Amino acid sequence: MDPRRSLKQYPRKDTIYTHKKSLDFQMRYAKVFLDQPKDKIDSFCEFIVYVIIGCLVGLTAAIMSNIEEKVTAFRRNQADNLIDNSETGLLTGWLFFSGISVAMVLAASVMTIYWGPGANGSGVAELMGYLNGINYPKVISFETLVTKIFGVLGAVLGGLCVGKEGPLGHIGAIIGATVVYFPVKRFHTYRNDHSKRNMIAAGCSAGVSAAFGAPIGGTLFAFEISKPNVFWKFSVIWKACISCSFAVFTLAVVSSAMKGEGVSDVNSSVLKFGVTNITPPTIDVLPGSIIVGAMTGVLGAGFVAVNSNLGLLRKKIITKNWQKLAEAAFFSFLTTSTFYWLPYIFQECKSSVLITGNDKEIIVNYSCPENNFNPLATMFFNTEGDAIRSLISGFEGPNGVNASGGYLVLFAAAWYFFTIVTYGVWVPAGLFLPGIIIGCAVGGLYAELQAWILGNSIEQSYSGLNPKNPAVTFVLVGAGAMLSAYTRLTFSLLVIMLETTSSINIFLPMTFGIFTARIVGNVFTNSLYDRAMRAK
Numbered sequence: 182m183d184p185r186r187s188l189k190q191y192p193r194k195d196t197i198y199t200h201k202k203s204l205d206f207q208m209r210y211a212k213v214f215l216d217q218p219k220d221k222i223d224s225f226c227e228f229i230v231y232v233i234i235g236c237l238v239g240l241t242a243a244i245m246s247n248i249e250e251k252v253t254a255f256r257r258n259q260a261d262n263l264i265d266n267s268e269t270g271l272l273t274g275w276l277f278f279s280g281i282s283v284a285m286v287l288a289a290s291v292m293t294i295y296w297g298p299g300a301n302g303s304g305v306a307e308l309m310g311y312l313n314g315i316n317y318p319k320v321i322s323f324e325t326l327v328t329k330i331f332g333v334l335g336a337v338l339g340g341l342c343v344g345k346e347g348p349l350g351h352i353g354a355i356i357g358a359t360v361v362y363f364p365v366k367r368f369h370t371y372r373n374d375h376s377k378r379n380m381i382a383a384g385c386s387a388g389v390s391a392a393f394g395a396p397i398g399g400t401l402f403a404f405e406i407s408k409p410n411v412f413w414k415f416s417v418i419w420k421a422c423i424s425c426s427f428a429v430f431t432l433a434v435v436s437s438a439m440k441g442e443g444v445s446d447v448n449s450s451v452l453k454f455g456v457t458n459i460t461p462p463t464i465d466v467l468p469g470s471i472i473v474g475a476m477t478g479v480l481g482a483g484f485v486a487v488n489s490n491l492g493l494l495r496k497k498i499i500t501k502n503w504q505k506l507a508e509a510a511f512f513s514f515l516t517t518s519t520f521y522w523l524p525y526i527f528q529e530c531k532s533s534v535l536i537t538g539n540d541k542e543i544i545v546n547y548s549c550p551e552n553n554f555n556p557l558a559t560m561f562f563n564t565e566g567d568a569i570r571s572l573i574s575g576f577e578g579p580n581g582v583n584a585s586g587g588y589l590v591l592f593a594a595a596w597y598f599f600t601i602v603t604y605g606v607w608v609p610a611g612l613f614l615p616g617i618i619i620g621c622a623v624g625g626l627y628a629e630l631q632a633w634i635l636g637n638s639i640e641q642s643y644s645g646l647n648p649k650n651p652a653v654t655f656v657l658v659g660a661g662a663m664l665s666a667y668t669r670l671t672f673s674l675l676v677i678m679l680e681t682t683s684s685i686n687i688f689l690p691m692t693f694g695i696f697t698a699r700i701v702g703n704v705f706t707n708s709l710y711d712r713a714m715r716a717k
Contacts, residue, residue, distance in 0.1 A: 202316045204374040206412075217370075226367040228423070233360050234380060235387045235424035238353040239431025242391035245334060245345065246432075247439050249564055252338050256281055257562045260521075261545050271525060271548070279517045282340040286513035287506060289335030289608045294502050297328025303611040304329070304351025305406060306713035308385055311354075312378060312407035321381070326355040332609040337565070340517035341509075342599040344565060347611025349388035350402070353428070357384025378412065383421040387428035389677070392613070394432075396425035398677030405673040406710070462654050466690050473627050473655055474662040474694040477620055478701025481666020484601055485706040492605045492716055505607040512606055516599050524558035527591060531556055536582065543567045544582065557588050565614040569660070572621040576628060576652040586629045593622035612709070616667065617660040624659020628652035654687055658694035666698040669708035 208214070256278065263274035293301050299319030307320045319325055333348040357380040361371040371377065382403045390399025400422045404413050499505055530549035533541070547558035556575070559582050560568045571582040600615040632652070661678040665671065675695055679685055702708075 204311070204314045204316050204378070206314060206375050206378065208373060208375070214373075219370075223367060223370060226365070227371070228420075230360055230368065230371065230380065231383055231420045231424045232427050233363075234353070234357045234384050235427030236431045237356050237360070238349075238384060238387040238424070239391050239428040240435055241330065241352060241356070242349055242388070242428070243432045243435035243439065245330065245349075246436065248334055249337060249345075253564045253567075256338075257543075257545065260562065261547065264546075264548050275518065275521050278521050279340075279514055282338070282517040283510050283513045284339075285335040286339030286341060286509050286608065289332040289339065290506050290509035290606070292328045292332050292335075293607050293609060294505055297322075297324040297332070299325035300328035300332055300348075300351075300609045301607055302605075302609070302713070303347035304354070304609075305347050305611075306710050308351060308354055308381070308403075309406050309710060310714055312382060312403070312412075320351075321355050321358045323359075326352065326359070329355070329609045333611070336608040336610050339513045340520065341513055341606065341608065341610065342516060342596055342603050342615050343608070343610030343612070344614030345611055346389065346392035346613035348609050349392045349611075350385045351388070351609075353384035353386070353388025353391075354381045355384070357381045357387075357424075379417050379420070382407065382413075382417065383424040386421045387424040390425035391428040391432045393677050393681040394429055395677045395680035396422060396429050398673055398675075398680050399425045399428075401673035401676055402670070405670055462651065462687065462690060466654055467693055469627060469631060469655055470658045470690040470693040471697050473624050473659050474665075474697025475701050476623055476627065477659060477662040477666045477694075478698040479666075479705075480597065480619070480623070481616075481663060481698060482702045482705035484597070484667050485702070485709045485712060488601050488604055488709070489706075489712045489716070491602065495605055509606045509608055512599070512603050516603065519595060519599070520561040523591065523595065524555050524561060527557060527588065529556060529585070529588060530554070543571070554582075556582055557592065560592055565618060569614070569617055569621055572618070572625060573653060573656055576625055576656050586626060589622050589626050589629070593619055593626070596622070612667070613664065616664045620659040620661065620663025621656050622659070623663065624655040624657065625652070627659070628655040631655075654690055657682055657684070657687055658690050661691050662694040662698035665695040666702045667709045669699050669702060669710075671695060671699055 260274045260278040263277055264270050297319075299307075299317075299322060304320070307317045310317055311320060329348055329352050333343075333345045336343050337345050358377050361368050361377060361380060371380065385406075386399040386403040388399075389402045390396045393399070400418060403421060404418070407413070495508075499508055524545075524547050528548075530553040533544055533552055533554045536544055536554070543559060543563045544554035545558040545562045546553070547555035547562075549555050556571075560571050563571070575582050596615060597619050600612070600619070604610055604612060604615075629652075657678065661674060664678075665674055668674070675688075675691055678691055678695075679688060706712075
């Protein structure tokens with residue numbers, strides 16, 4: 182058996198590790214370092230380093246989010262304007278929608294292949310190795326940082342079923358390693374592997390915190406992925422939490438300033454679910470949460486098994502650079518074409534009269550009559566964050582973007598298939614948002630199935646009409662459970678989901694869903710991160 186396909190063969194029989202080096206963490210314990218004098222100014226400078234890391238990560242996340250929103254809005258509005266009831270309008274809109282997407286993905290793939298190969302993928306597996314002492318080549322470098330920022334934007338804007346939240350952790354880690362090389366006299370003290378590891382961990386935490394508006398969950402994320410490492414002392418944890426807090430604060434201030442809304446907000450994120458208050462559900466929700474967790478656990482295990490084998494197949498077949506470029510362009514064209522034509526093939530028009538709030542700005546007409554919108558096109562044409570908010574709002578009340586059960590199946594199946602086959606293409610790419618999208622759809626399907634079994638309509642499960650058993654609870658549980666199903670993260674993911682939804686009331690349902698998904702997934706496969714590290 183190929184040793185890369187087995188977690189039990191030690192030592193490895195191939196020579197894959199000959200070009201990798203170990204980080205020198207022991208040097209810091211040498212007498213010359215232990216005897217080095219350290220005053221209060223040094224301690225203050227160390228605090229400043231962590232603050233700078235958080236601020237830079239928050240600033241980067243805000244700029245990336247703003248670019249994504251503006252370009253996506255332009256593409257969505259232009260395509261919607263080109264579409265009319267004639268076949269010519271649909272064809273023109275399709276060529277524009279797919280053409281601009283393929284161009285962005287090609288630009289991202291060119292950067293990754295020819296300039297910053299260390300930016301390929303999400304970077305989480307590499308960080309897991311780095312925090313445990315393995316110096317992966319080109320994981321921390323200027324080329325990787327620039328490629329990661331612009332490459333992941335190109336991949337997401339190019340319509341690929343990938344996310345940018347995982348790569349934000351990698352971006353934050355590189356920023357953490359870079360800050361110590363600022364031309365500040367006292368910063369030279371931290372230019373060693375031992376200190377840089379702490380700052381890389383803080384940067385990684387800050388990136389995830391900025392993505393979800395979850396400073397505590399972001400701190401725990403880096404802690405959980407670095408297991409079984411024991412470098413996490415209390416002093417490291419609170420410094421990482423400082424970076425996370427400043428990242429979220431900076432993101433909120435900069436994002437508000439970019440939108441011209443003032444700087445009154447102090448808590449924001451790249452992705453906010455929009456759910457702020459859910460009445461504490463009753464114990465009746467727990468069995469449903471376990472079922473949703475089991476469903477997503479099976480889907481997550483299938484994802485890991487299929488995607489891992491596709492990754493091995495890619496290494497054997499796609500060996501030349503032009504093949505990698507062609508593959509990226511092909512999947513971009515195929516994905517955007519599918520997402521463009523599915524709303525036409527399965528046409529559904531709903532009244533937009535009751536739509537309010539932010540949903541009013543993102544609804545897509547897609548050849549529907551005036552004052553109507555196409556729910557499927559609305560979810561496919563917008564940013565991934567807007568798609569998630571649309572799914573959630575559809576189960577909160579009649580003023581949201583709600584797609585019926587059949588369309589939810591179609592939406593979830595399309596995202597599930599394209600995420601499996603796309604992840605591994607030579608572009609910077611993450612899996613957090615795709616997992617959340619699929620999980621929200623699965624949770625929504627369960628909510629509709631439960632309503633049908635009980636002889637109710639889904640409208641009777643809206644949080645306003647049935648506050649003790651709202652359908653939106655299952656949507657949120659599905660989001661967290663799907664992430665756990667293939668990452669096998671637990672407590673950090675739980676805290677992240679509670680913080681980003683601002684709904685502490687769903688603690689128990691979310692706990693049951695996440696842990697059930699992890700248990701079911703472990704029955705069939707290892708985690709995606711374990712397999713990714715093994716394949717490096």
